Amino acid sequence: xxxxxxxxxxxxxxxxxxxxxxxxxxxxxxxxxxxxxxxxxxxxxxxxxxxxxxxxxxxxxxxxxxxxxxxxxxxxxxxxxxxxxxxxxxxxxxxxxxxxxxxxxxxxxxxxxxxxxxxxxxxxxxxxxxxxxxxxxxxxxxxxxxxxxxxxxxxxxxxxxxxxxxxxxxxxxxxxxxxxxxxxxxxxxxxxxxxxxxxxxxxxxxxxxxxxxxxxxxxxxxxxxxxxxxxxxxxxxxxxxxxxxxxxxxxxxxxxxxxxxxxxxxxxxxxxxxxxxxxxxxxxxxxxxxxxxxxxxxxxxxxxxxxxxxxxxxxxxxxxxxxxxxxxxxxxxxxxxxxxxxxxxxxxxxxxxxxxxxx
Numbered sequence: 001x002x003x004x005x006x007x008x009x010x011x012x013x014x015x016x017x018x019x020x021x022x023x024x025x026x027x028x029x030x031x032x033x034x035x036x037x038x039x040x041x042x043x044x045x046x047x048x049x050x051x052x053x054x055x056x057x058x059x060x061x062x063x064x065x066x067x068x069x070x071x072x073x074x075x076x077x078x079x080x081x082x083x084x085x086x087x088x089x090x091x092x093x094x095x096x097x098x099x100x101x102x103x104x105x106x107x108x109x110x111x112x113x114x115x116x117x118x119x120x121x122x123x124x125x126x127x128x129x130x131x132x133x134x135x136x137x138x139x140x141x142x143x144x145x146x147x148x149x150x151x152x153x154x155x156x157x158x159x160x161x162x163x164x165x166x167x168x169x170x171x172x173x174x175x176x177x178x179x180x181x182x183x184x185x186x187x188x189x190x191x192x193x194x195x196x197x198x199x200x201x202x203x204x205x206x207x208x209x210x211x212x213x214x215x216x217x218x219x220x221x222x223x224x225x226x227x228x229x230x231x232x233x234x235x236x237x238x239x240x241x242x243x244x245x246x247x248x249x250x251x252x253x254x255x256x257x258x259x260x261x262x263x264x265x266x267x268x269x270x271x272x273x274x275x276x277x278x279x280x281x282x283x284x285x286x287x288x289x290x291x292x293x294x295x296x297x298x299x300x301x302x303x304x305x306x307x308x309x310x311x312x313x314x315x316x317x318x319x320x321x322x323x324x325x326x327x328x329x330x331x332x333x334x335x336x337x338x339x340x341x342x343x344x345x346x347x348x349x350x351x352x353x354x355x356x357x358x359x
Contacts, residue, residue: 008032008039010046010072017324019075020060021133023251025324026356027068031057033075035108040078040194044166047072054163055355056194059110061134062142062253066326067356074194076107076137081117084199099204102156107137107195111144119233123202125154127233128209131240133247133254137195141185142351143178147236148212152178156201160193169193180288181258181351208232214239243314251320252311256333257291257348270344291340291348292316298339308332326356 014031017023030052034040047054053071057063085102101123105114111134115126128149132139140158144151158171177184185193208227210219218235225231245252262270267279267287274297279287295301295315302312307323309332318329337348 008034008042010043014073016060016065016069016073019057019073020063020065020253021247021251022064022253022320022326022329024065024320024326024329026065026326028073029068029070030072031075032072033077035077035079037078037196040074040076040161040196041166043072043074044161044163044194047163053191054194055191056137058138059134061247062138062352064253064326064329064350064352064354065356066330066354069355076135076194076196078106078108078196080106081109081114086204100201101204103200103202104159104197105136105200106197107135109136111136111139115233118202119229122204124204124206124208124229125149125202126200127229128212128215128236130233130236136198140176140178140183140195140198141353142181143176143183145181147215147239148209150178150180152176154200154202155198157199158195159197159199160195163192163194180261186353244317245311245313245319250311252317253352255316255351256318257295257316257336258351259288259291260346260348261286261288262346263287270346274344289346294340294344294346294348295336298336298343300336300339305332310336326354330354 011031012029014028016026016028032043034043044054055069055071055073057073057075082104083101084104086100088099112131114136115130118126128147129144129151132144132146139151140155152173155173158176160169161167162169175184206229208229210216210227210232215232215235218239219225219227244254261282264285264287267289271277271279278290278293281287292315295310300310301315303310304321306328307321308329309319309321311317311319318333320329323329333350340346340348
């Protein structure tokens with residue numbers, strides 16, 4: 001296995017372009033990759049000894065590096081999927097059996113590989129979340145969601161270590177305070193924990209959710225394909241590959257802006273001004289409005305300037321065509337936000353976390 005020094009090497013003044021999917025240039029005072037608990041503990045101890053904050057970087061798929069970072073950036077590479085339990089429970093309302101499996105997933109597991117594995121094993125619930133970039137440990141931070149499903153629907157617990165003192169912490173689903181692309185990890189617990197594992201409860205019954213418009217259209221256009229967890233997985237992969245650029249060839253961070261959620265009265269008022277504005281009612285009677293539609297309406301889709309731009313097929317995706325500057329990327333995002341606010345009176349929030357001198 002090698003010596004401890006070989007197993008956990010602290011890289012000083014490390015260039016970060018290859019560690020973020022936007023391919024932005026910045027330098028970290030220190031960077032470390034850890035593959036197990038002992039390496040993680042050693043990294044946290046190094047950060048305290050050198051008086052450096054520790055920032056979990058993950059796979060760098062949902063961050064904007066807006067300047068150099070005077071911290072120890074930590075990349076979780078620990079992998080593993082453990083079956084904790086299988087169970088059959090009787091639903092009191094329907095008198096039907098519900099077969100479930102509980103998994104414990106290491107933070108460094110690639111999210112898409114995990115989804116593909118669960119579908120192949122006959123464990124269902126994640127198929128709508130296929131092809132989302134990043135690792136499993138970052139999924140709770142954003143409460144990742146796509147095509148009508150959010151992580152919170154199948155997450156049981158998050159296991160972590162406190163950065164300040166190595167103390168283990170376990171948070172239940174409710175304690176994660178999940179919201180739309182939101183969680184306690186972006187607020188009260190931001191950069192205070194390193195997530196080590198997540199526990200998921202999945203179904204062993206082949207239920208599918210194709211209510212989301214893009215999936216409904218896909219299966220309507222392919223009447224010969226029966227909706228199953230496997231075909232839903234295939235459909236999501238197909239749709240995403242056609243609509244979204246691959247960050248390995250076209251640097252991006254996926255959806256850059258959140259879809260705003262409006263109270264019914266505000267949505268109705270906007271609909272009077274913009275009759276074609278789509279809206280998706282939520283369970284609490286609020287209405288989710290597609291930010292991509294508003295950005296496109298304002299004329300930004302396909303925009304390019306200073307080797308940065310808005311993707312030609314999806315207005316939510318900002319693309320780096322060869323610019324090094326996170327500051328300039330955020331400046332473009334600000335222009336788009338102002339344009340949407342001036343046109344619709346709606347303020348957009350960005351999805352990625354921002355680190356660096358201009359954060």
